[in-house]
Amino acid sequence: MGHRLSKIVTRTGDAGTTGLGDGSRVTKDSVRIDAIGEIDELNSTIGLLLTEPLPEPVAVCLTSIQHDLFDLGGELSVPGYTAVTDAHVARLEEDVERFNADLGPLKEFILPGGTRAAGIAHVARTVCRRAERALVRMAASEPVSDPARRYLNRLSDLLFVLGRTVNRAAGRPDVLWQKDRAAKPG
DSSP states (O other): OOOOOOOOOOOOTTTTEETTTTTTTTTSHHHHHHHHHHHHHHHHHHHHTSSSSOOOHHHHHHHHHHHHHHHHHHOOOOOOOOOOOHHHHHHHHHHHHHHTSOOOOOOOOOSOOHHHHHHHHHHHHHHHHHHHHHHHHHHHSSSSOOOHHHHHHHHHHHHHHHHHHHHHHTOOOOEOOOTOOOOOOO
16 A cells, blocks of 8 residues: 555645545535545544444444544545445444444433443434534535445444443443423522
């Protein structure tokens, strides 16, 4: 592979454009670059989550997801290229079922929180939803693969379940939303 990133400062983007993987240039505020940036932020957020003490199966799952997200960013950086497949989506669905199987049923909505790791998992979930919205915006004007869209949708579900999973592993209950709580003066 060589030294692909041996020169970090290139100055080629100083005029507000950036290069895609196929050699074409687009403005840095294009819907494609916005979607790539949102996916990069999601990957970074998952990287932050991975710095927390996590059950080994959760860490392995999240590391695999980081690789998938890097592949997805690559897919978006080369118009017409596909990297994320139905098999990626199916794996996420299996992971949701596997991790959710040990959790109790929810009778109420939960609030983000519990442990620090669970809180970060919920932040990653919301960043994932934003990345999904960016991909949907991009799809309004440029082709986007169906598996890529479905992947982000399933990933947000998985991140919700993983937030609950890490709370359970730490012996912390979910933070339940209290619908009928009395308003308390501030």
